[in-house]
Amino acid sequence: MYKFLAFLLFALVTITDGIICVSNLVPDQIRLAFAGDNGVSVGWHTYACPFSSKNPNPNPTVIYGLSPKALYSTSINANSSAYDTRNILKTSWFYSVELPNLYPSTVYYYQILSSSYVSTSAILSFISAPAVGDQSRTVNIATYADMGVDGLVEDIITGKHLFERALGALQKILSSVDFFLHHGDICYADDLVSGVFKTYEEAFDYCQTMMTNITSSRFYMTTVGNHEINCTNAPILNDLCSSDHKNQIPYSNRFHMPSKQSGGYLNSWYSFNYGFVHVISLSCESDFPNAPSGNLIDTITQVNWLKNDLTAVNRVVTPWVIVQCHRPWKGSIPLDDIIEGGFINCPSCQAAFEKILVEYNVDIYLTGHVHWYERICLNGTINTTNYVNPNGPVYLTNGVIGNPEAPNQVLASLRCWILLMPYLLSTGIRTWPY
Numbered sequence: 001m002y003k004f005l006a007f008l009l010f011a012l013v014t015i016t017d018g019i020i021c022v023s024n025l026v027p028d029q030i031r032l033a034f035a036g037d038n039g040v041s042v043g044w045h046t047y048a049c050p051f052s053s054k055n056p057n058p059n060p061t062v063i064y065g066l067s068p069k070a071l072y073s074t075s076i077n078a079n080s081s082a083y084d085t086r087n088i089l090k091t092s093w094f095y096s097v098e099l100p101n102l103y104p105s106t107v108y109y110y111q112i113l114s115s116s117y118v119s120t121s122a123i124l125s126f127i128s129a130p131a132v133g134d135q136s137r138t139v140n141i142a143t144y145a146d147m148g149v150d151g152l153v154e155d156i157i158t159g160k161h162l163f164e165r166a167l168g169a170l171q172k173i174l175s176s177v178d179f180f181l182h183h184g185d186i187c188y189a190d191d192l193v194s195g196v197f198k199t200y201e202e203a204f205d206y207c208q209t210m211m212t213n214i215t216s217s218r219f220y221m222t223t224v225g226n227h228e229i230n231c232t233n234a235p236i237l238n239d240l241c242s243s244d245h246k247n248q249i250p251y252s253n254r255f256h257m258p259s260k261q262s263g264g265y266l267n268s269w270y271s272f273n274y275g276f277v278h279v280i281s282l283s284c285e286s287d288f289p290n291a292p293s294g295n296l297i298d299t300i301t302q303v304n305w306l307k308n309d310l311t312a313v314n315r316v317v318t319p320w321v322i323v324q325c326h327r328p329w330k331g332s333i334p335l336d337d338i339i340e341g342g343f344i345n346c347p348s349c350q351a352a353f354e355k356i357l358v359e360y361n362v363d364i365y366l367t368g369h370v371h372w373y374e375r376i377c378l379n380g381t382i383n384t385t386n387y388v389n390p391n392g393p394v395y396l397t398n399g400v401i402g403n404p405e406a407p408n409q410v411l412a413s414l415r416c417w418i419l420l421m422p423y424l425l426s427t428g429i430r431t432w433p434y
């Protein structure tokens with residue numbers, strides 16, 4: 001009897017799902033990331049059927065191969081996850097799978113398979129990373145921080161659609177880009193203005209859907225910014241933020257960085273190789289003494305991991321070492337304007353990381369958080385515009401690509417720096433000598 005009832009209920013739910021899901025659900029927000037030296041991670045998102053929180057794709061699978069007509073390999077390590085998105089009409093599900101053992105520098109085609117109400121994706125493609133140590137060609141990396149969706153008020157203040165214009169500019173250079181580094185503040189879901197006209201989830205979903213052309217064909221490697229942490233940037237929004245919006249939960253569900261392969265933690269700290277470049281991604285938000293956003297684990301694990309990761313780098317194989325982190329600690333702001341929890345320089349980040357980066361001769365330290373572009377020459381004592389095998393980190397602050405808070409004003413010129421104040425032009429493209 002109970003069994004029969006259970007069966008009836010199950011059938012009812014399934015039928016209800018089926019009726020409400022008359023139009024096919026689609027996999028969207030498709031994202032590529034490196035997953036170890038020979039692996040790629042494919043992530044995506046699908047809404048569940050309305051009024052249902054049931055996973056619409058319990059067996060997420062990507063098929064792939066060397067030709068669109070020969071997708072004979074099947075992904076491994078599938079993961080489905082969801083968090084409380086506070087919308088019973090649209091429960092979001094997030095997926096990730098891995099494509100292992102890829103040949104280097106090879107074009108791969110891939111497709112997300114269908115399931116019950118979810119249709120297949122288009123057949124998409126990417127070029128796998130060169131073999132580690134390959135120095136036979138240039139590596140082109142697109143880097144920035146602080147890009148995210150506008151709200152109506154910002155449209156009025158700063159001009160229309162900074163985010164869409166930035167995307168247009170990125171789309172134009174896409175064919176020459178190998179991979180992206182986005183140093184935090186990824187979509188501005190957690191921001192007053194996007195919140196007024198879009199909820200947290202709407203802002204994130206819109207942003208990531210709009211980015212699919214870019215993120216489904218190029219590796220998109222992120223680090224955590226203050227807007228990805230605890231949903232506290234707009235106090236007025238706090239009641240819209242569920243407990244599932246805290247502790248990096250949306251960021252952890254929506255992105256899949258190679259921390260497993262590099263001994264790191266979540267999407268917070270990890271590293272990867274691309275040809276002759278070793279890239280390290282750090283959290284400038286948490287997990288070091290006096291970190292501006294608190295801690296996920298403790299104050300020593302990340303710092304020890306950084307030292308171990310740098311110790312293991314073979315500079316003959318990967319002579320270039322690049323670090324990305326959200327917050328800068330050098331800049332043209334007068335020293336008495338340094339603010340820890342605000343939007344200026346980050347002394348606690350400096351205390352935790354600078355000595356290590358100098359000791360291990362890291363080449364570039366990439367940050368955002370401040371909404372302008374500024375390049376500080378080496379450690380502040382050497383002034384050059386020619387960075388030929390620089391002896392010590394070059395500090396780059398690059399947070400002006402386009403976001404609802406608009407560019408910051410530069411305040412002072414104290415030392416050796418090279419600075420440009422590039423409001424996005426109508427073409428949306430600015431380039432700088434490097």
Ligand SMILES: *[C@@H]1O[C@H](CO)[C@@H](O)[C@H](O)[C@H]1NC(C)=O
Binds near residue numbers: 213
């Ligand atoms: C993505 O690419 C398709 C096909 O080229 C194009 O039609 C579409 O407008 C693009 N979407 C965005 C958001 O750029």
Ligand SMILES: *[C@@H]1O[C@H](CO)[C@@H](O)[C@H](O)[C@H]1NC(C)=O
Binds near residue numbers: 229248296
């Ligand atoms: C976020 O907020 C919680 C408390 O609400 C706190 O415990 C945690 O340290 C904060 N930071 C991070 C990175 O989660």
Ligand SMILES: *[C@@H]1O[C@H](CO)[C@@H](O)[C@H](O)[C@H]1NC(C)=O
Binds near residue numbers: 079253254
């Ligand atoms: C799947 O992803 C979620 C969200 O990132 C994570 O919490 C969970 O640990 C993952 N599961 C496995 C088996 O990796």
Ligand SMILES: *[C@@H]1O[C@H](CO)[C@@H](O)[C@H](O)[C@H]1NC(C)=O
Binds near residue numbers: 378379380381382
């Ligand atoms: C800056 O770098 C130069 C060259 O490596 C070095 O001699 C100098 O001691 C460094 N200064 C500081 C303050 O780190």
Ligand SMILES: *[C@@H]1O[C@H](CO)[C@@H](O)[C@H](O)[C@H]1NC(C)=O
Binds near residue numbers: 383384415416417
């Ligand atoms: C560093 O070089 C730039 C560009 O040549 C120059 O404008 C600036 O004055 C120099 N700064 C110092 C401190 O020498």
